[in-house]
Amino acid sequence: IFSRKFFNAAEIGEANATLATLAVFAAGLLFRPLGALVFGRMGDRSGRKGAFLATVIMMGGATFLIGLLPDSKELMGLSALLLVLLRIIQGMAVGGEYGGAVVYVAEHATKNRRGAFTSWIQVTGTAGFLLSLVVVLITRLSLGEPAFAAWGWRLPFLLSIFLLAISVWIRMSLEESPVFKQMKSHGTLSKAPLTEAFGRWQNVKYVLASLFGLIAGFGVVWYTTQFY
Numbered sequence: 001i002f003s004r005k006f007f008n009a010a011e012i013g014e015a016n017a018t019l020a021t022l023a024v025f026a027a028g029l030l031f032r033p034l035g036a037l038v039f040g041r042m043g044d045r046s047g048r049k050g051a052f053l054a055t056v057i058m059m060g061g062a063t064f065l066i067g068l069l070p071d072s073k074e075l076m077g078l079s080a081l082l083l084v085l086l087r088i089i090q091g092m093a094v095g096g097e098y099g100g101a102v103v104y105v106a107e108h109a110t111k112n113r114r115g116a117f118t119s120w121i122q123v124t125g126t127a128g129f130l131l132s133l134v135v136v137l138i139t140r141l142s143l144g145e146p147a148f149a150a151w152g153w154r155l156p157f158l159l160s161i162f163l164l165a166i167s168v169w170i171r172m173s174l175e176e177s178p179v180f181k182q183m184k185s186h187g188t189l190s191k192a193p194l195t196e197a198f199g200r201w202q203n204v205k206y207v208l209a210s211l212f213g214l215i216a217g218f219g220v221v222w223y224t225t226q227f228y
Helices: 002-006 014-030 032-046 048-066 073-108 111-143 145-152 154-172 178-186 193-198 201-227
Strands: none
Touching: 002 014, 002 073, 014 032, 014 073, 032 048, 032 073, 032 193, 048 073, 048 154, 073 111, 073 178, 111 145, 111 154, 145 154, 193 201
C-alpha cells in the first residue's frame, strides 16, 4: 500500500517502489544510534522522566502524522519526503527510548533481578508488533480490502493518538529512579556522559563487543523472523 501511495508503483514499477518503501523503513533504523546519544545524554544530565516524555511524544506524534500524509499524485514527492522525515523522528525516538527504559528499569530493580526485569522491555517490542498486526487485521476485515487500500490504512495510525495520550499520562506520573536521585543529591551526575562513555578505550571495547558480537546477529534474526 505504501509503495503505491507514496512512490507511484505504476510508473517506477512494483519492485522499485517496494525497495523505496523498505528504504524508508531502514531510515528509521539508521537514526536510532543518534537518538540513543541525544536522549541518553539528556537522561544522564536532566533525568530519565524528561527524556521519556520527549521520546514518547516524538514517536506518537510522528505515527499520528503518517496517517495524515497526502497520497495524491500531485503531492507524491512531498509525501515521500515527509514520510522519510517522520520515520527518522520515529527512529530517533526508539533509539532514545529503549536505552533509557533499560536504565530506568534497572535502576529500580534489585541487583539480582535486573536481567529479569529488563527482559520485559524486549518482550514488549514483539508484543507491540503483534498487537499492531491485530489492529491492522481487524481494520481490514471490518472495512474490506478496497476501502482499506483507499483510506482505511490511515485509521491505525490516527487511532494511535489515544495511545499517545495514555502514554503521556503514565509518564507524567513517573518518578525519577532512586539511583538517579541519589547521584543528583550527592552531586555525582556526569557532566560529560558521552565523553566518559566513548572517550575511554575500555568502554569503547565493551560497546564494539556488544554491537558486533551480540546485537548485530540478534538484530538479523529478530527482524528476519518478525517481519519477513
